[in-house]
Structure formats: structure tokens, C-alpha cells
Amino acid sequence: xxxxxxxxxxxxxxxxxxxxxxxxxxxxxxxxxxxxxxxxxxxxxxxxxxxxxxxxxxxxxxxxxxxxxxxxxxxxxxxxxxxxxxxxxxxxxxxxxxxxxxxxxxxxxxxxxxxxxxxxxxxxxxxxxxxxxxxxxxxxxxxxxxxxxxxxxxxxxxxxxxxxxxxxxxxxxxxxxxxxxxxxxxxxxxxxxxxxxxxxxxxxxxxxxxxxxxxxxxxxxxxxxxxxxxxxxxxxxxxxxxxxxxxxxxxxxxxxxxxxxxxxxxxxxxxxxxxxxxxxxxxxxxxxxxxx
Amino acid sequence: xxxxxxxxxxxxxxxxxxxxxxxxxxxxxxxxxxxxxxxxxxxxxxxxxxxxxxxxxxxxxxxxxxxxxxxxxxxxxxxxxxxxxxxxxxxxxxxxxxxxxxxxxxxxxxxxxxxxxxxxxxxxxxxxxxxxxxxxxxxxxxxxxxxxxxxxxxxxxxxxxxxxxxxxxxxxxxxxxxxxxxxxxxxxxxxxxxxxxxxxxxxxxxxxxxxxxxxxxxxxxxxxxxxxxxxxxxxxxxxxxxxxxxxxxxxxxxxxxxxxxxxxxxxxxxxxxxxxxxxxxx
Ligand SMILES: Cc1cc2nc3c(=O)[nH]c(=O)nc-3n(C[C@H](O)[C@H](O)[C@H](O)COP(=O)(O)OP(=O)(O)OC[C@H]3O[C@@H](n4cnc5c(N)ncnc54)[C@H](O)[C@@H]3O)c2cc1C
Ligand code: SF4
Ligand code: SF4
Ligand code: SF4
Numbered sequence: 028x029x030x031x032x033x034x035x036x037x038x039x040x041x042x043x044x045x046x047x048x049x050x051x052x053x054x055x056x057x058x059x060x061x062x063x064x065x066x067x068x069x070x071x072x073x074x075x076x077x078x079x080x081x082x083x084x085x086x087x088x089x090x091x092x093x094x095x096x097x098x099x100x101x102x103x104x105x106x107x108x109x110x111x112x113x114x115x116x117x118x119x120x121x122x123x124x125x126x127x128x129x130x131x132x133x134x135x136x137x138x139x140x141x142x143x144x145x146x147x148x149x150x151x152x153x154x155x156x157x158x159x160x161x162x163x164x165x166x167x168x169x170x171x172x173x174x175x176x177x178x179x180x181x182x183x184x185x186x187x188x189x190x191x192x193x194x195x196x197x198x199x200x201x202x203x204x205x206x207x208x209x210x211x212x213x214x215x216x217x218x219x220x221x222x223x224x225x226x227x228x229x230x231x232x233x234x235x236x237x238x239x240x241x242x243x244x245x246x247x248x249x250x251x252x253x254x255x256x257x258x259x260x261x262x263x264x265x266x267x268x269x270x271x272x273x274x275x276x277x278x279x280x281x282x283x284x285x286x287x288x289x290x291x292x293x294x295x296x297x298x299x300x301x302x303x304x305x306x307x308x309x310x311x312x313x314x315x316x317x318x319x
Numbered sequence: 320x321x322x323x324x325x326x327x328x329x330x331x332x333x334x335x336x337x338x339x340x341x342x343x344x345x346x347x348x349x350x351x352x353x354x355x356x357x358x359x360x361x362x363x364x365x366x367x368x369x370x371x372x373x374x375x376x377x378x379x380x381x382x383x384x385x386x387x388x389x390x391x392x393x394x395x396x397x398x399x400x401x402x403x404x405x406x407x408x409x410x411x412x413x414x415x416x417x418x419x420x421x422x423x424x425x426x427x428x429x430x431x432x433x434x435x436x437x438x439x440x441x442x443x444x445x446x447x448x449x450x451x452x453x454x455x456x457x458x459x460x461x462x463x464x465x466x467x468x469x470x471x472x473x474x475x476x477x478x479x480x481x482x483x484x485x486x487x488x489x490x491x492x493x494x495x496x497x498x499x500x501x502x503x504x505x506x507x508x509x510x511x512x513x514x515x516x517x518x519x520x521x522x523x524x525x526x527x528x529x530x531x532x533x534x535x536x537x538x539x540x541x542x543x544x545x546x547x548x549x550x551x552x553x554x555x556x557x558x559x560x561x562x563x564x565x566x567x568x569x570x571x572x573x574x575x576x577x578x579x580x581x582x583x584x585x586x587x588x589x590x591x592x593x594x595x596x597x598x599x600x601x
Contacts (some may be wrong), residue, residue: 036330036599047373055482091535109551110533110550111533112533112534112553113535114535114538115536115538115539115548116535117482117535117536117537117539119539122449136532139571139580140534140535142580143571143580144536144540145583146480146580146583146586146587147477147480147505147506147569147580148474148477148480149470149473149474149477149540149565150469150470150471150541150542150563150565151474152476152538153474154476171550171551172550173549206334222532223529224529224531224532224572226527226529228531228532229577235583248561248582257584315528315530317530317571317575318577
């Protein structure tokens, strides 16, 4: 039975979960779901590699990478709040890397890109059949690298290279450093740095991933997980049966789905309004609507 | 069991209302019209392998193809897949494309040369044995075109999807027709949008419009790797760009029709079911 929610998309089940793998939990942003799922899929032969957001040349710069080992998947752990053009590697993954069963982790718009590439494969030969498993992340917004740098260095007054973790939660952008500093920036100060393309985004919880996950809705250290497709359901069931995850019914955790639905609604309503306003942006001149 | 049932239409488990309730009887007539193209598009069509055989067995008759069928004159067709641009100094080609329009219900520009001119835009003539053949136009500059399948070469899977959807549009039940109409619409809109393709389309209609979100799809779709991503945004090496128009079509912010793409699971099943070889097909 599919549940259909106007803000949370279609899903088979939603649970709160975390990985049972100590090494994965150590560096995970939340419950290590994205990493544990891809490692499991790799070890089970469901995928033979996955696109992850790896490390770029500068501190905390993200850069897409094709990971073909547990070690490489783990290297990409943690949320990097700057654009990682995951899909730029989609075709290369099947060519230079020779993958027949590609995994992809990425934010909502990247899940949309994958599904479009599967249904309308414009110069995307082999992609429709070679995408084997996708794990989408929840995503309110993302930042250009220099935006993230301004937030961390100018507003939070921390050097990027000293940062251990960043997180957006409870109305603030949090910066944790290796030496134990915790600095926060209110989100009202970070909004102006957001990537403009995010302001027309109509998906908060990666509706089009096989599985999607994020922190909101679950307690610290746990993740909220939506199982969305047949592929996702099968992999999730097997992984849980094999002891990869601890799970709790989402109804039994705080703050639960209500908060998630509230945030999803806020994002989507706000962005719908932006799309509406674009229609009368100029004098008798509209900005383009990508969904029309 | 499902193998024998599949002949009767699209009865995927989750096919729901798209489920076919009548036996496939009317095959549609498809033709491949070869203008100035490298035959890469035709090879892509053929690369559907068993899928192509299934299409030709159950859904379509190939009534015209210089390479694959022995027919000399353009016949009446339901769907004309036109590969290549038209050399306007070649009288025969010009007549043939006009004839194609007259005799076809749906004209599909197959591939980037047909849609956008693509590599043939760079032709300057002067070559043996027709040195005067120097001007090549995408077919949309000479006739009305219904559907674009951009790509250099176009992906076999997109050709397959359009073929299945064109069949459903012409011969399916009401629900199937509606689905096919929705599926084909963005490819029809591309055909209305214009006959030039370029990295500039991303600049003009995506990035300058404040729509780019740095997914990187454009870079993956570019056949000549003209697009790199610098600090999360696409940069085009415009001298490398062959003007194929793929990046724009592939970009999730050029078109994104939720009513179709949200149904990806069901549609993939319908297509897989439609192309599944039945017990009598092998
Ligand atoms: C830009 C961004 C915004 C987010 N916003 C929210 C939000 O508003 N609410 C919420 O609940 N969750 C949000 N998340 C998701 C959350 O931060 C975690 O990424 C998610 O819970 C996965 O954690 P994990 O412990 O399961 O994965 P981990 O084991 O920590 O693995 C992290 C995974 O994220 C991928 N990743 C990291 N950075 C990026 C990036 N820039 N682009 C694409 N993929 C990346 C890596 O490839 C890796 O697979 C956001 C994530 C990103 C990247
Ligand atoms: S807000 Fe939307 S468009 Fe922006 S990065 Fe997140 S998923 Fe992509
Ligand atoms: S495909 Fe479109 S949205 Fe994605 S990076 Fe390229 S131009 Fe931007
Ligand atoms: S940049 Fe690449 S994909 Fe885009 S039109 Fe040019 S050649 Fe085609």
C-alpha cells in the first residue's frame, strides 16, 4: 500500500533508523543511513559503485566522486553545505568506471534529474537501465562554496579548515570545530547566501529516491527514512533483516512526522509563491517557469 | 503466463488504468527518413535489439527505410523518424522532406542534426563530389515538426519510449492515450521552441533565469564534454560545443513535468511490459 502525501510524496513506509555499524556512525551526519545503505548495496552486489559527494580541493568543498569500495563510500560521509553536481558523473560512471549497476546519493533535485534522465534519456544512453539504486537526502536549500565560506568564516568566525561538522537545525546554522567550539548563525542571516535555483524547488524529502533520508523528524543521531519504491523496499527489507539498521516506528519518536510535514509545507508553499511571483517579475514580462 | 498475456497490451502488475483491454491488432506504420546524417541515429534505433524486434513484431511496421526496407518512395506513415538535416542545395532532399510532412501523421526529428542542425551547422561545402552542397538546415526550418528526440546520437531508450508512446497515442485506450500525450508533450514543446541548440540555451533560459541548481546533468549529457562544472555551476567551452541541444533538453530545469516523472516507476513497468518478449516471440 502506497501512502501519498502532498508534501512528503509517495512512500511505502517511514521509520526512524540508524546504522548498527559503529564505524559508519562515527562520522555520520545523522544515522548513517545513506552510507550504510550504499555499503550494503555494494556488498550485496546490488550496485557496483555509487556516486557520492566526496572531498574537493578546498576545505569542505564537495566534489562528486564514484565510490567503488566501502572505504571510498565512508570517505564521503557528512553533509557538505555546498553544491555537489552529482549527476555530472552519471554517464561517466557507466563509461570510464564501467559500472553496470550505478548507485546515486544526492539531494532532491538530483533525484529528479535521475528520474528525468531515465524517462527522457536525452544523450543518456544506458542510463535508464543502469541506475540500480538511489538514496535521496532531504534538502531545504544549498549554497555555493563561497556562500558557505562566508557563513562559516565571516558570520560564525571559524576557519573552515578547523571545522568538524556543520548542521542546519532548530533555526540555526551550526558550526562545530575540531577543538570543541560551537558557533551558530541564525538562518535569517544565511538566507541571502542560498543558491537562487533552490527557490523554485518543490521537493523537500527527495520524493523520487528509492529511499530518502534526513535528520528532521527523528531524535539526534537517528534519521528519518522513507521507503518509496519496490527497489527501495526490497533493499531496505533485506538490510533490516540482515541487521544493518536499528529501527523505530516513526509514530513513536519525537518530533516525528508532524515537524517534517510542517517544514516541507513551508518550503514548498514558499517556493510555489516564488514561482507565482516570477510570472509578474517585470513589466508584462515573466521569468521562465520550468514546470509549465 | 505473463509472457502470453503481454501480447494483449500493457498489463504490468501495477499497470492500473493504463492496462490494455484489447488485443493489439492495429500496428502503426513507422518510417525512417534519411536526410544528411551519419546513420548514427539509425544505429541507435537498431541498438534497441530485441526491443526493436518486439516493436516491429507487435506494434509497428517499418514501411520505409533506405537502409532496412526495400521501398523507394515515401509512403503514407503514422510516424516518420527523420534523421539528419536537409541540404537546401540538394533538390531531392528538399522535396523528400516536404513529401514526408505531407504523408506523415507525426513527424519526429530523430537526433540533433534533424532537430538543431548539430554538427552539420559547421559545414562550409567545397567537398568532392558535390562542392556546392554547403547549407544544411534542421528539418524544422522547412516543415512543421511534431516531436524532437535530441541527442548525438539519440539514446536508444528515448527512441524506444517515443515509439511505445506514439503507439499508445494512436492505438491505446483512453488512459493510455492520455498518458502518451502527457509524456510526449515536452518533446513536442521542444519542437515548438526552435531549431537552434547550444550551450547558450542553458545560459539564456536556465542560468540567467535564476533556475540552475547545479545538479550537473548538463555536463553528463554533453557528447563532446564541452561542459565542466566550476564551483557548482556549468561552464561551457563554447568552441567545443557542436550545437546539439542535448544539455538543454536534459536539464531538469528546462522542462520537468511532475505528472509524468512522478510516475517513473509505473511508466518504466509499462514500457518494460510492452517490450517483454512473449512465449511465441523468440
Ligand atoms: C545541501 C543539503 C541540505 C540538507 N538539508 C536538510 C534538511 O533541511 N533537513 C534534513 O532533515 N536533512 C537535510 N539534509 C540531509 C542531512 O544533512 C544528511 O545528509 C542526511 O540525513 C544523511 O545523513 P546520514 O547520516 O544518513 O549520511 P552520511 O553517512 O553522513 O552520508 C552523507 C551522504 O550525503 C551525501 N552528501 C553530502 N554532501 C552532499 C551534497 N552537498 N550534495 C549531495 N550529496 C551530499 C554524501 O554523498 C553521503 O552519501 C541536507 C543535506 C544536504 C547535502
Ligand atoms: S533546495 Fe532543491 S534545488 Fe536546492 S539543492 Fe536542495 S534539492 Fe536541490
Ligand atoms: S542541468 Fe540545468 S540545473 Fe543542472 S547544472 Fe546544468 S544548467 Fe544547472
Ligand atoms: S554544450 Fe554540449 S550538449 Fe550542449 S549543445 Fe553544446 S555540444 Fe550539445
